[in-house]
Amino acid sequence: MAAVAASVVAGAPVAAIRVQGVADIRAVRRVVALPLIGLWKDGGEGVYITPTAAHARAVAEAGAEIVAVDATGRPRPDGRPLRDTVESVHTLGRLVMADVSTADEGVAAAELGADLISPPSPATPPTAGEQSGPDLALITELADRVDVPVLAEGRVHTPEEARTRDRVGGLGRRGRRGDHRPRRHRRTVRAALPPGR
Secondary structure: OHHHHHHHHHHOOOOOEEEEOHHHHHHHHHHOOOOEEEEOEOOOOOOOEOOOHHHHHHHHHHOOOEEEEEOOOOOOOOOOOHHHHHHHHHHOOOEEEEEOOOHHHHHHHHHOOOOEEEOOOOOOOHHHOOOOOOOHHHHHHHHHHOOOOEEOOOOOOOHHHHHHHHHHOOEOOOOOOOOOOHHHHHHHHHHHOOOOO
């Protein structure tokens, strides 16, 4: 994972790297100076993206400046409210990125202190359906309703999708799992973005 992260950074300006797992966060931190968006997948059902305050603290302590957490309305495995996770990350001087599946979840997360909102969540419930491109309606609604940055999901595959995402208020791009050509993909998307993006 560290080698992949280093190759992404080598090709063009990147704002941050999203890394899963405490061991990978530590490894990437050793070779990349950029901010890390860290998460910890624990399990595969329900809330499993950095599901508890303890997971969030471990991610932050491993070297992530931004801790991605599942901020959907589903019950958390430790029974504690999302607020506890947000507060534990902020106590360590780190930021919280809330992965959400609806605008209401994004608004609630922002009200609890989330520093960034990311739709749709990788932990989106199966009933939400799948789509090939970014959910522009959700990005637009969130950009209108929250006062924190909205980081668009990694379903941005073409320069046109990147331009449209930027126009409606989404920022950034998350790399796709299994994308073994990060430099090529990044160059394609970045070629169409305005300078400085």
